[in-house]
Structure formats: structure tokens, C-alpha cells
Amino acid sequence: MTAAWVLGDQLSRERGPLADDPDRVLFVEASDFARRRRYHPQKLTLVFAAMRNLADDLRADGVDVVYERADSFGDGLDAYFDAHPGDELVVQRPATHGAADRLRELVDARGGSLRVAENEQFLCSPAAFDEWVDDRDGDAYSHEAFYRWMRRETGYLTTDGDPEGGAWNYDDQNRETPPDDYESPALPDFEYGEHVPEVREWVAEEVDTWGDSEGFGWPVTREHAERALADFLENRLADFGPYEDAMFADDWHLDHSLLSAALNVGLLGPREVVEAAISEYRERDDVPLNSVEGFVRQIVGWREFVRHVYRREMPALADANQLGQSRDLPPLYWDSDATEMECVGSAIERVHDRGYTHHIERLMVLSNFALLYGASPQALNEWFYGGFVDAFHWVVTPNVVGMGSFGTAAFTTKPYAASANYVDRMSDFCAGCQYDPDSTTGANACPFNSLYWDFLTEHEDALRANHRMGLVYGHLDDKRDAGDLAAIRERADDVRSLAESEDL
Known part of the structure; x- marks a missing residue:
């Protein structure tokens, strides 16, 4: 049998192996991951609670879910292959450098087999980006050139290859500061069920972290993420552009989307988020072009761009220090x-x-x-x-x-x-x-x-x-x-x- 192995940053039923309705799904919740560094407790709560919630949803739909809580991925795979010898696992290629090779080594060492599928949580494939780089004259990487190319490739906010409104970006309109009496819209509340408090308690008792665990307010289910997206589009997209670069002492979020965590763990996909924002812009008179373009640029431009620069420039990128700066953080x-x-x-x-x-x-x-x-x-x-x-x-x-x-x-x-x-x-x-x-x-x-x-x-x-x-x-x-x-x-x-x- 082929089973889908779902990693903690690939929590999507709409993309990847889960979209193919597999008969069996594997999750490995590895506590060693939590102890690898001093993570923020809300990061650990987000990832582990979201994994558990997705597993519950799959079970409710009749899927055979194997959820291994183990010290390490290796220990989790030991338990899995003891119970299911001969299974092939299929996983989306992790975005982290070298992770796919490490996962394959772990599976091979236990007599299993691993098929690595293309990561579908991005808009631009590695092959497409590499071809774009190969066709360029001069600098290999230019975010502005890549962004324009992506706009043309996707058709987002373009007509016959030209940018809507006549400009590719509207940065000059997006550098305002809010008036002194400005109040950004309130954020949505989420009902969490059992997993968020359970994980939060485990993290507090077992893991050395830095940060406050009590202020948790992040989406940990697909339904939460969809609500978060809808709330941003309805209440904050219109003012997102003008105030996107502003900092306000009494307002920690202003009109930002707060969707990056949901995107990066897979609860939302970039295509659905961008297309929903563009649809909102088309349907409403109060959403200006500079707001929707600024939001599209963050996802279609920058998020996609840095993913591929990272992919191509690692491992040297992580150790780069061209200025020779060496002080510890204060x-x-x-x-x-x-x-x-x-x-x-x-x-x-x-x-x-x-x-x-x-x-x-x-x-x-x-x-x-x-x-x-x-x-x-x-x-x-x-x-x-x-x-x-x-x-x-x-x-x-x-x-x-x-x-x-x-x-x-x-x-x-x-x-x-x-x-x-x-x-x-x-x-x-x-x-x-x-x-x-x-x-x-x-x-x-x-x-x-x-x-x-x-x-x-x-x-x-x-x-x-x-x-x-x-x-x-x-x-x-x-x-x-x-x-x-x-x-x-x-x-x-x-x-x-x-x-x-x-x-x-």
C-alpha cells in the first residue's frame, strides 16, 4: 500500500498527496523537533495542534490515520513499519534544504521506500524558476523582474501582459502612517477544542522555550484559516496598502493579513489566497489597486522568490557573512x-x-x-x-x-x-x-x-x-x-x- 506521509508544514487536503484521497496517512509528531532550539511556544502549539486537528478530520472521513508520537522521526518510522511492513510512503518534497534526503535515508534504513512528490504549496515550480534564471541576461536574481514575470505568467492584475493601472507596483502610495485616532478592525476569535490546550500544557512542562504561550490566537484548522482569510479580505484589505509599512505603538497588527503562518504550514495555499484578494478587489469599490497589488506582491513575488533563492543558494546561504560581523545578539x-x-x-x-x-x-x-x-x-x-x-x-x-x-x-x-x-x-x-x-x-x-x-x-x-x-x-x-x-x-x-x- 502507498501511504501519504504528512509533515507539519504540509497540512493540506487540497494540495499534495492528501488531495489524491489516500487510504492511509502517516503523521509523525517528533518531540525532538520541539527541543532542537528555543522555539516560541506558540510555534510548537500551532504546528502540533494543527497536525492533530487534521488527523482528526481525516479519521472522521474514514481515512486510516497512523499518528505516531515519538521522540524522533526515526522512532516514529520504526513503529510505523513494524505495523505496516512493505508500505511505500509518499511525501511532498520539503522546502527545507536537505530534508528530503534525510527522510529518504530514514525510510531506507528501515526497509521501506519513499517517493518524493513535487511540493504543491507554491505557485512557481523549481523547473520554471530555473528556466527563468537561465534565460536572464545580467543578474541571475532580480525580485522585481521575477515579480513581473510571475504576474504575466499567472495573469494576476494584468491585461495582455501589461500591469493593471499602468504600474507594476504602487510603493509610493503605501508609505502612509495612520492618524493618531486610528483603530484597526478587531481580529477573529477561534474555538480550539482539546488540542491547543493539550499541546500548550505539554510544551510548558517538557520543552525549553522563549515567549508567552497564553496569547495564542492562530488558525490551527482549515476552517480557522478560511475564516482568517475571509476576515482579512472583508475588514483589512482595503487599508492594507497605505499602512503596510507603518508601525504603531498601540496596534501590533494594523491591517496586515496575519496569514503567513497558515500559508507556511499548508492550511492555506497561495493561489487561493491571491485569487480571493483579487476577486474582492473586483467586487468592491472601496478596495484600492495599491492595496491588492501590495498584497499580491508579498505572496506571488517575494514569498515565491525567496523560496527559490534559498533552494538554489543553500547550503552556502546559511553560513554567508560577507561583512564578517561576529557579535552575539545583545x-x-x-x-x-x-x-x-x-x-x-x-x-x-x-x-x-x-x-x-x-x-x-x-x-x-x-x-x-x-x-x-x-x-x-x-x-x-x-x-x-x-x-x-x-x-x-x-x-x-x-x-x-x-x-x-x-x-x-x-x-x-x-x-x-x-x-x-x-x-x-x-x-x-x-x-x-x-x-x-x-x-x-x-x-x-x-x-x-x-x-x-x-x-x-x-x-x-x-x-x-x-x-x-x-x-x-x-x-x-x-x-x-x-x-x-x-x-x-x-x-x-x-x-x-x-x-x-x-x-x-
Whole structure:
């Protein structure tokens, strides 16, 4: 018999082996996975509860479900093949580098056979992406070029190959900050049944984690995920675009979809999500093009792009560190009380409480601080991988090592380094912060400012020739000529010392 082996990030009955209505399905809930690193307890609760719920749904439909709770995948396979010798297992190819080979080795060692099917949880196949790269002149990877190609291939928001509205993206309309009295729509509540509290209790008793387990509010069934999608489309899609880059002290989610975790474990598929958003845009007058295009770009463009960059650039990508940064992360990444910086402390607190912040807080606050501080890309990557409910190696590694840390030039052309000016422009954090975003030196100067100029000075040999960095190095020259650089770098050293001593 051929049995479908369902992994914890492939929880779909609409795609992959489960769509073929198999007679038998295998789940292996491996506790060693939970102990591999200090995961957020909500991440573990999400994955294991969603696995158990899907198994229940399959059993209710008469499917023979084998659910092995074991220390390891190997132990789970031992139990499975003892009871079902001779079965062939079929699994979607995992997105994580090397995982398919490791699973095959485990099955082969137990006398079984494993067929690895194409992963259907993405829109662009490996063959299609590789052909696109091979046909390109110049840079192998360009997200903008890939995004336009995907829009044409799918027909999403295009007419005869041209972009709807005349532009491929509307970033210039998506950089607004909400008014002071803005209140984003309330989020849906989910009824969880027995599995969420059971898994949460097990995690609390058996696993070393970081974060709050009690604020759990994530979809763990297909029905939950469909409700989450419908709620976003009805209540938040219209304002998603204008405020997608904004950060608000009193609102942790604004109008973001909060669908990344459901997408990344397979409860939703990218095609259904994108097509539902486009349908909503077509049917309503209050959903602007810039909102739906920004949402489509996140999924059809960026999510697909980083999956394939990861696939092609591993394993070197995970170890990349072209700037040679080597500091450990400061303690504030595990304790928001270790800093008085409103933006950083708030982002850390949001990760602790929910395993989530949106993409700008991830890139321009959490990653930016680590980059300017001099943290190694691998230290930051490990923190992100453990701390976020939607984190899987294929998506975290290119985003953190590439975008957040500029550890590789494979697909990033400049570091996303910024001073306090960016945070002040895109948020209301600075108004309530003890640090002055307009000052670079002195005890009350925002740490981002001195760290920013110190970073540019430290890596001047590597970055000055970058054609996208010419303007900022002109400003650095002005500070050097004015004799200000020594004091700025001294302040940066003080900032690092304060961060290390949990007194920033």
C-alpha cells in the first residue's frame, strides 16, 4: 500500500498527496523537533495542534490515520513499519534544504521506500524558476523582474501582459502612517477544542522555550484559516496598502493579513489566497489597486522568490557573512525590559507575546538594529527561526541572512541599514521614547544614529564602491571633514556596552 506521509508544514487536503484521497496517512509528531532550539511556544502549539486537528478530520472521513508520537522521526518510522511492513510512503518534497534526503535515508534504513512528490504549496515550480534564471541576461536574481514575470505568467492584475493601472507596483502610495485616532478592525476569535490546550500544557512542562504561550490566537484548522482569510479580505484589505509599512505603538497588527503562518504550514495555499484578494478587489469599490497589488506582491513575488533563492543558494546561504560581523545578539532580544528604545522594545515584546511582528518591524527595527550593532547573520537567523510562529528555514534564512544582515550579495545589492530617521518617519514610536531621533551623540541620542554612521565607517572598504551607497558616503565624508566622526563612534561603542549590560 502507498501511504501519504504528512509533515507539519504540509497540512493540506487540497494540495499534495492528501488531495489524491489516500487510504492511509502517516503523521509523525517528533518531540525532538520541539527541543532542537528555543522555539516560541506558540510555534510548537500551532504546528502540533494543527497536525492533530487534521488527523482528526481525516479519521472522521474514514481515512486510516497512523499518528505516531515519538521522540524522533526515526522512532516514529520504526513503529510505523513494524505495523505496516512493505508500505511505500509518499511525501511532498520539503522546502527545507536537505530534508528530503534525510527522510529518504530514514525510510531506507528501515526497509521501506519513499517517493518524493513535487511540493504543491507554491505557485512557481523549481523547473520554471530555473528556466527563468537561465534565460536572464545580467543578474541571475532580480525580485522585481521575477515579480513581473510571475504576474504575466499567472495573469494576476494584468491585461495582455501589461500591469493593471499602468504600474507594476504602487510603493509610493503605501508609505502612509495612520492618524493618531486610528483603530484597526478587531481580529477573529477561534474555538480550539482539546488540542491547543493539550499541546500548550505539554510544551510548558517538557520543552525549553522563549515567549508567552497564553496569547495564542492562530488558525490551527482549515476552517480557522478560511475564516482568517475571509476576515482579512472583508475588514483589512482595503487599508492594507497605505499602512503596510507603518508601525504603531498601540496596534501590533494594523491591517496586515496575519496569514503567513497558515500559508507556511499548508492550511492555506497561495493561489487561493491571491485569487480571493483579487476577486474582492473586483467586487468592491472601496478596495484600492495599491492595496491588492501590495498584497499580491508579498505572496506571488517575494514569498515565491525567496523560496527559490534559498533552494538554489543553500547550503552556502546559511553560513554567508560577507561583512564578517561576529557579535552575539545583545540580551535585549530576549528581554524587552533591557532597553528603553520604544521601537526595539515594542518589537521584542510583540515577538515574545505572539511570535509575530510585521515585515517592516522585522527588517527595519529588529534586523536593522542587529546589523548596525554588528551581530552575526547566523545569530540573528537563529533568533528569528526560533521566535516566530511563521518561521521555517526556507523563508527565514534568505530574509535574515540576505535582506536583514546583508550576509550575501547573491540577491541583495545593498544593506538595509537606516538611522532613526526611517523609524521616526514610519511610526509613532519616537514621540514616546526617551531617545532623541534627531541627535547622534550624547546620552539621549537615539542609538540607531551613532550605530548607523559607525557601521558605514566600519565597512567603508566594502560598501563605498556600491553605486547605491554613494549619497550616504557623501554625508559620511561631511561628518569626517567636520571632525564629528570620533565622537559618533565613541557613542556607538557606548551604545553597544549599554546593550551588553542590559541598560540601553
